[in-house]
Amino acid sequence: METMSSNEKQKIVDALSKKGANLPCPRCNTKNFTLLDGYFNQTIQQKLTADLVLGGPSVPSIIVVCNNCGYISQHALGVLGLLPNDEEKK
Ligand SMILES: [Zn+2]
Incomplete structure (x- = not known):
């Protein structure tokens, strides 16, 4: 199975940062997260x-x-502007 490229992951991290989605965990207040590979x-x-x-x-x-x-x-992904069709529009 093909996994996410590092470029793809970086785009997601950048999109989340741009939206201000970088607060600590709402349950335990930890600041370390993992973006799953899929x-x-x-x-x-x-x-x-x-x-x-x-x-x-x-x-x-x-x-x-x-x-x-x-x-x-x-x-x-649609809200983050990361759907394939969104990419084509840019
Ligand atoms: Zn947590």
């Missing part, structure tokens, strides 16, 4: 049915984990 792409389930939704709308995001308590935070 993306979440969570499906939006539009109705509460038992059916599994595949191929529906989703929220591609990056994952930041607190190095001390493991608190997981996610940031939507």
